Each structure stands twice: as C-alpha cells, then as structure tokens.
Amino acid sequence: MAALELYVRQGFEKTTVEEIAQSVGLTERTFFRHFADKREVLFDGQDMLQQAFLDGVRAAPPSASPLEMVTAALAVSAESFTDERRPWSRQRHAVITANPGLLERELLKRASLAAVIAGALRARGVAERAAVLAAETGVTVFNVAFSEWIAEDEQRSLAEVERKVLEELKALAA
Amino acid sequence: MAALELYVRQGFEKTTVEEIAQSVGLTERTFFRHFADKREVLFDGQDMLQQAFLDGVRAAPPSASPLEMVTAALAVSAESFTDERRPWSRQRHAVITANPGLLERELLKRASLAAVIAGALRARGVAERAAVLAAETGVTVFNVAFSEWIAEDEQRSLAEVERKVLEELKALAA
C-alpha cells in the first residue's frame, strides 16, 4: 500500500488522509469508503491471517489437546510469512511501534484474533476457560516469535522461532 | 469520575468532551490539560495497578522462578480489588467492552503493564525472552481472572480466581 511509504517517509501523524488519497489519485472521501479509518490501511491482511489460524485449528487431529490445536494453527499461519516478506514486515512493524495509536490497533487485532481462535477451540469441544487461555497463549507465542523473526540478523523461519518460543513457555509453566 | 456516569447513561461516542467538562464546571480546553484524550479518563488508576505489580515482583523471594515472581505480583495487585469496588469495576468494564476505541486503549494499558513487569523481571536477573513470556502470561491470567471476577454471580475474591486460572494454565501447558 502506498500509505505505508508515506508513513515511513514522514511519519504517521504528519501524513494526512488527503495526502494518501491523492497519492493514488483518489479523494479523501473515497479513502474512507475503503478503510474504516486512517490506521486501518496497515491491517488489510488481517482476515487472511485469521483464516490461516482457523484452518490450522480445524486441521488438527481429533485427539489433539487445546495447546496442540493452537500449535497446529501457529504452524499453518507461519507459512505465509515467507523470507521475501520479511523486510516489508519489518518496515511495517517499525511504523506501528513508533506510534501509540497504531500500536493500539495492532493490539486490538491480536485480541480479536485470540477471540476467534478461542471460538474455533470451543467449536471443537474445548471448555470455555481453557479455550480462552490456550488461544491467548498462542497469540502470545506468535507475538514473541514474530518480534524475533523480524530482527535484522535473524535467519530462522517463523515456524522455527515459534517452536522455540513455545518450548520455552512450556518450560516456564512447568 | 463524572465522565463514567455520562458514558454509562448515553454511551461513550454520544458524549461530548464539552459535556464532560461542563458537568464538573470546567472548559473543554481544561479537560485536555488533565487528560491526554477523551478515553484516558477511564484509565486513571493505571499507575497504581502498575505499581502494585512492581511491588509484588520485587517482594518475591530471591529463589522464586519467573512465573513465581509473577504469581506474587498477581497476589499483591489483587488486594486492591475489594468487594466494594466490584460493582464499579463491572460498570466500567461494560462501558469499555461496548466501545472498540476504549477496548483498544485498555489493551494498550495491559501491554504496557506487561512490558513494565518484564522489565522488573529482567532487573531480577530473568533472561529477556523468559521475562517477556512470563510477564505476558501473567497479564493473561489477570485478564481472564478479572473477567470472571466481575461476573454478577461471582463470590470468590480476585486472588482466588487468579489462583484457579493459573492452575488451569499450568495444566494446559503440561
């Protein structure tokens, strides 16, 4: 999206919606017909990510424990984070962490992701509280792994990092 | 705060900052000198909560594991959530969950709480990733426990609920 370039170049707050719209030959009003607000431009792929998690949960074997279902979901979702995508993810992440408003939006997306996962777990027979805890834990693992994955010197795939993080979390809880 | 009453009565979005200000005999401009924005009014006690968590971490015995330190922090912070405060917490929570913008702010507060806790853990010698995971897990436990605690028919104290939730989370990770 062209908006990201502007956010990178001159910062999120100093970029006007009119600027973004004009940079793609449209009107401010039209921008707001495509995106709910100025922040939402950066969160377009959210549905795809959510769907990947859902697919992962549904594809887990019937015998899987809640955490194993979440682990499967993590693995599936990690596939879309290819190596070529890493620089873009890094840039986007930098913009988001530089602005509290964008950070808020990201946290909301993650929370709704967790809620959706919890729903999928419940649909597979997991009890309410266990579903919420497992989903929330899964998102935490994803967050931590993602932060490491976009580091400049990181070589491992997201899936690999996720496995390490999950392992450490289990050790912590033991 | 008088703002909460207005938010409850007529909803957050339909309440104007000027209304809030006038309801306490002040000007809109003065409101913005006391609070960064319209949402911030509902998050005044945040520093106190954060401090309680910090005290808890620091008071944990030197031999404690990261998760034990966090457990200690949960216990200390739970003290301030007395039974008389429960109805107010419930009302506030209802307003927040009814509005995405307020929910975003709450999530940001929780994230910054987790970051602060992670910092305290690091200060006590916990490794970076373990500190983040333990802190994040602690906040998750707090969230889940808090949600249960404000339920209408709930009798247990927040500390009791927290213990149950933590126990279940450990079982999940096993």
Next chain:
DNA sequence: CCGATGATGTCAGCCGCTGTCATCAGCCTA
C-alpha cells in the same frame, strides 16, 4: 504589596470522519 507561578478561560484553526446528494461508468434487459 508585589511579582512569580500555576491553573483556567478564550479563540482560532487543523484534521479525522460522516451524511447527503450529484455524477458517471458499466451492464443488463426489453
């Protein structure tokens, strides 16, 4: 009694966001 300091009021203005109505392109159908 005076001057410094801090809290509040006033005013102007930017920008995010919305409702409303007009316009226009593509496309289906008689």
Next chain:
DNA sequence: TAGGCTGATGACAGCGGCTGACATCATCGG
C-alpha cells in the same frame, strides 16, 4: 440501441477531538 439499474467516485457541508497561543486570575512567598 435506448433506457434504466447498480456500484464506485466526487463535491460539499458540518461535527467533534485535539492543539497552540495568549489573556486572566488566584495563590503564595518575600
């Protein structure tokens, strides 16, 4: 092919959150 339907865009007005700049006023130590 004419006519009408639909969906996307533009144009405009307006609200409300938020900020900067300056004025006013109370309080309080000297």
